[in-house]
Amino acid sequence: MSAPAPKIRIRGLHKSFKKNVVLDGLDLDVGVGESVVVIGGSGSGKSVLLKCILGLLRPESGSIEVDGQEVVGLAGRERDRVLRKFGMLFQSAALFDSLPVWENVAFGLIQGARKDRDQAKEIALDKMAAVGLGPEVGELSPAELSGGMRKRVGLARAIATAPEIIFFDEPTTGLDPIMGDVINDLIIKCVRELGATALSITHDMTSARKIADRIAMLYDGKIIWAGPVAEIDSSGNAYVEQFIHGRAEGPIEMQVRAI
Numbered sequence: 650m651s652a653p654a655p656k657i658r659i660r661g662l663h664k665s666f667k668k669n670v671v672l673d674g675l676d677l678d679v680g681v682g683e684s685v686v687v688i689g690g691s692g693s694g695k696s697v698l699l700k701c702i703l704g705l706l707r708p709e710s711g712s713i714e715v716d717g718q719e720v721v722g723l724a725g726r727e728r729d730r731v732l733r734k735f736g737m738l739f740q741s742a743a744l745f746d747s748l749p750v751w752e753n754v755a756f757g758l759i760q761g762a763r764k765d766r767d768q769a770k771e772i773a774l775d776k777m778a779a780v781g782l783g784p785e786v787g788e789l790s791p792a793e794l795s796g797g798m799r800k801r802v803g804l805a806r807a808i809a810t811a812p813e814i815i816f817f818d819e820p821t822t823g824l825d826p827i828m829g830d831v832i833n834d835l836i837i838k839c840v841r842e843l844g845a846t847a848l849s850i851t852h853d854m855t856s857a858r859k860i861a862d863r864i865a866m867l868y869d870g871k872i873i874w875a876g877p878v879a880e881i882d883s884s885g886n887a888y889v890e891q892f893i894h895g896r897a898e899g900p901i902e903m904q905v906r907a908i
Contacts, residue, residue, distance in 0.1 A: 654717055656681045656814060656846040657702065662711035664697055671697045672708065673870025684840060684847040686857040686878075688892065689867035690901065695850035698867070699816055702848075703735065704728060715814070733761065736812030736845070738836075740819040742803035744791040751777070751787030754806045762810060776805040779842075780835050797828040801835065808839050815840060817849035821856045833859045854893050866892065868901070 655678040664672040671694040679685045689695050700706040702713055704720065713720050720731050736757075744753045754773035758764045764772070774784050780801040791799060800820065807815055820836060821829035833856050840847045851857055857864055858878055865875035866889050874886045881893060891899030 653681060655679055655714075656683070656716065657848065658712070658714040658717075659702075660712045662698075662701060662708050662713065664694075664701060664706060664708045670870055672701070672711075675711070675867070675871055677865060677872055677875070679846055679848050682844060682846055684837075684849070684860055684862045685865060686849045686851060686861035686863075687865050687867050687872075688851060688854070688857055690852060690892065693867050694870060695867055696818065699818060699848070699850060703737070703816070704732070733810070734813040736807040736810060736815040738800070738803045738807040738815070738817045738820055740822055742791075742799040744799060744802060744806075746791050748791075749787065750782075750789050750791065750794070750802055753791065753802060754787075754809050756806065757810045772809060773805070776809045777802070779808070779839060780805045781831075796823055797831065800824065800828075800832050804832070804835055804839060808843060808845075811843060812845060814846045814848065815843075817847065817851075817860075819851050819853070820849065820860075821851070821853050826855075829853070829856060830859075832856075836860050854895075868892075 657679040659675060659677040662672050662675040675698065687695055687698065697706060701708050704723065708721060715731055715734065718731070723731060745756070751770050751773045754776055755769035758769040758772055759766060774787055777787060782798065782801055782805065786798070794802065817836060821832055824832060837860055849860060861878045863875060864878050864881050865872045868888050874884050874889045876884065881889065884890065887900050891901050
């Protein structure tokens with residue numbers, strides 16, 4: 650029997666900004682129901698990768714398939730149809746300050762799925778409960794929330810439309826270690842309950858080890874190692890070893906300006 654087709658299949662992806670080559674022939678597969686975490690340093694191209702998959706950036710060349718369909722260059726109704734498969738937890742939560750919390754969670758339901766406000770609010774409050782937020786929080790403004798609460802609201806919004814694929818952009822950035830672990834647990838819980846496929850980007854190895862089934866490292870525009878999370882400590886890759894242990898010495902050279 651042949652192996653099942655991946656939920657996301659990326660081949661030969663190239664993306665540059667003028668002379669700055671960010672993605673240089675990147676290949677990556679994300680299986681159905683799998684949680685893949687892409688690690689890499691700041692500026693390595695992790696966010697650019699996500700934006701290419703989402704269609705926010707168009708690569709110069711390469712292929713991105715979702716459920717076997719090429720999505721590079723899609724427009725109009727076909728692009729909208731693919732986008733409805735996606736949910737997204739943004740690094741800064743990206744909440745709308747002018748909307749109450751419940752309406753932030755329900756935004757995709759109202760604007761995308763065209764549900765009426767009462768039904769959308771009911772779903773939003775249910776998803777908020779799933780991430781440990783009571784209905785009273787729904788009436789607050791985003792400005793009244795702590796960083797951890799904003800992340801939870803962002804997660805509730807990401808799962809509100811029951812997406813098939815969820816993207817997590819640095820989900821624990823800016824959180825203390827305890828709240829970071831709470832968010833990691835909620836990500837695992839929500840993804841499993843939905844049966845969703847997850848693709849995350851982070852430089853937080855504690856988070857990566859906890860939420861990933863498989864880890865891939867992005868360096869110099871390519872995936873230089875990928876494997877089950879249990880094998881990352883025995884990768885045999887000097888770049889991976891340096892990164893996961895946070896060592897200044899190694900093949901990855903940091904550009905540090907002398908004072």
